[in-house]
Every structure is written in structure tokens, then in C-alpha cells.
Amino acid sequence: AQSVTQPDIHITVSEGASLELRCNYSYGATPYLFWYVQSPGQGLQLLLKYFSGDTLVQGIKGFEAEFKRSQSSFNLRKPSVHWSDAAEYFCAVGAEAGKSTFGDGTTLTVKP
Amino acid sequence: DAGVIQSPRHEVTEMGQEVTLRCKPISGHDYLFWYRQTMMRGLELLIYFNNNVPIDDSGMPEDRFSAKMPNASFSTLKIQPSEPRDSAVYFCASSHHLGNQPQHFGDGTRLSIL
Numbered sequence: 001a002q003s004v005t006q007p008d009i010h011i012t013v014s015e016g017a018s019l020e021l022r023c024n025y026s027y028g029a030t031p032y033l034f035w036y037v038q039s040p041g042q043g044l045q046l047l048l049k050y051f052s053g054d055t056l057v058q059g060i061k062g063f064e065a066e067f068k069r070s071q072s073s074f075n076l077r078k079p080s081v082h083w084s085d086a087a088e089y090f091c092a093v094g095a096e097a098g099k100s101t102f103g104d105g106t107t108l109t110v111k112p
Numbered sequence: 113d114a115g116v117i118q119s120p121r122h123e124v125t126e127m128g129q130e131v132t133l134r135c136k137p138i139s140g141h142d143y144l145f146w147y148r149q150t151m152m153r154g155l156e157l158l159i160y161f162n163n164n165v166p167i168d169d170s171g172m173p174e175d176r177f178s179a180k181m182p183n184a185s186f187s188t189l190k191i192q193p194s195e196p197r198d199s200a201v202y203f204c205a206s207s208h209h210l211g212n213q214p215q216h217f218g219d220g221t222r223l224s225i226l
Contacts, residue, residue: 032212043116043203043217051212090155094211099145099168104154 002027002093006103013081014111021076021106023091032094033074035065038105039087047089050074061085086110114138118204118218126226130192133221135204136185143210146179146189147203149220155203161187162210194225 003026013019025031032051036044048059055067065076074091088107094100117136125131137144145160159169164181172179176195181187191198201222205215 034214036214036217041219043205043219044215045217046214049214094213098211099157099160100211100215102155 002031002095002098002101004091004093004101004103006091006106008106009104010107010109012109012111015083016080019078019081019085019108021089021108023074023076023103024072025074025093026072027093027095029095033067034092034094034100035059035063035076036090036092037087038090044090047076081110083110083112116204116206116216116218118221120221121219122222124224124226125194127195128193130190131194131223133189133202133223135187135218137187137204137206138216139185141206141208141216143207144181144187145205145215147205148200149203150200158189196225199223199225
């Protein structure tokens with residue numbers, strides 16, 4: 001069975017600082033990987049996705065993520081965080097014929 | 113392109129009342145998902161449909177919960193009778209395929225059972 005672990009429940013960074021959110025997955029074959037963002041009072045919105053090919057994936061709002069098969073990781077990064085990036089972030093793994101599994105989420109707080 | 117539409121956005125009702133949550137998926141999507149989100153349990157998948165047919169309802173907490181999808185453009189999640197522990201945000205999502213396509217979420221229904 002597939003699973004997703006987001007080790008950090010809560011992260012605080014200063015505005016303008018770099019950000020890395022961790023995601024580790026467990027799946028037997030090549031996974032489909034997603035990062036979603038949830039702002040207060042809203043549903044989850046897709047930031048980026050990895051299916052195959054280039055292991056560095058670019059997404060919306062200046063985010064990127066790198067797939068590392070050897071580490072079973074798909075960490076999300078942003079070089080300079082803006083106050084509007086404060087939200088909850090979810091990593092998810094999907095299979096060809098199976099439903100997606102979501103991590104427990106990481107809450108990002110941005111300090112002015 | 114309209115996204116997933118949920119109604120109502122907020123619902124406050126008394127314990128024992130019937131609650132019906134509604135969802136209109138994105139046109140052309142053949143999978144529809146219902147989730148519940150709470151602080152304690154996070155995001156939980158309740159049930160999902162493929163081409164209007166329920167495929168997996170193992171996440172439905174108990175018989176008080178039921179979901180239907182009478183056509184490709186409409187689904188309901190019903191709780192009868194409601195209890196205070198059902199208070200949560202309920203999300204509907206849709207996608208083209210199952211695990212290999214992203215899900216598109218609605219803005220949710222915030223349900224409070226008094």
C-alpha cells in the first residue's frame with residue numbers, strides 16, 4: 001500500500017527566506033506525486049505534479065519540487081517566501097489504478 | 113472553466129437534524145471524491161465515485177452517512193441524524209482519472225452541529 005509522510009507539522013520562516021517542505025512516500029513502482037496548498041477557508045489547490053521525466057518540477061507561485069527516487073522523497077522548495085505563502089501544504093502520492101493518498105500536511109507560518 | 117462547486121458554504125444545525133451537502137464536479141471529470149477535514153483527524157477520504165457509481169465507501173464513518181451521484185454533474189452527501197462529532201469541513205473533489213491525475217477541490221462546506 002502507498003503512504004505519504006510529511007515529517008514537519010509546522011514550519012515558521014521569515015519573509016524573504018528560503019523554504020523547503022519535506023515529503024517522503026512509500027510505493028512499489030514509479031509514483032505519481034503532487035503538492036497541494038490550502039489557504040484558510042479554501043479547498044486544496046494543485047501546486048505541481050510529477051509523473052515522469054525531469055526530476056525537478058516547476059509549479060505555480062514560484063514553487064518547485066525535486067523527485068529523488070533513492071530517498072523516496074519529493075521535497076517542495078521556494079527560494080524566497082512571501083507573506084501570502086502562509087498556508088497548509090499537502091503532499092500526495094497516486095498510482096495508475098489506485099486513489100491518491102495524502103499526507104497529514106505541513107502548516108507554514110511566515111514571519112514579517 | 114468553472115471549478116468544483118459546493119453548497120452550502122456554511123451550515124449550522126441542531127443535533128438530530130438531517131444535513132445534505134451538495135457538489136457539482138468539473139464537467140468531463142469521471143471521478144468524484146468526498147472528504148472530511150478536522151483538526152484531530154486531518155483530511156479523510158469518505159467515498160469516491162467513478163462514472164456515477166460508488167467504488168469505495170470504506171471511509172464512511174457509519175450508517176448515518178450516505179452519498180449519491182444521480183448524474184455526472186451532481187452529488188450529495190447526507191448525514192441523518194447528525195451529531196456534534198460530525199462537525200467538520202467537508203470537501204468534494206473531482207478528477208479525470210484516479211491516482212495519476214490531480215484532484216480539483218471545491219471550497220468546502222463548513223458544518224457545525226450544535
